[in-house]
Amino acid sequence: MTPLQWTSTGASHYTEIDEDVESPNTADRISSGTAAQVDVVALTDKPADYDTSNSLTLKVHGKATTDFGFTAELRKADETVLATVSFVKAVDTAYTTKTAVFNGSLTGAEVDGLKIRFASN
């Protein structure tokens, strides 16, 4: 999606983001060393047998640097923010996995429009 202002270790950005944060590959990643850069990636569409959901969990494996941090937001297509995790500069400087939970139901169409917005700060 756009914008894609962060730096990716690969030709595209979404391929560097691992769906399974339990076994993250941090050798391929997206990163930013400039404040106020935004990167947006779409999530995979819902499975064919999707019915309803009661909650969504955003898990992000990442780290800040001494000078820059970032937020990652789970958003609907209409930009409604469902969940946010923050990595604070000069604090979260070691790789860690952070979690935020959205409690609520989403329609199938809403699930298909989900995206993650990364913003450096």
Ligand SMILES: [Ca+2]
């Ligand atoms: Ca990766």
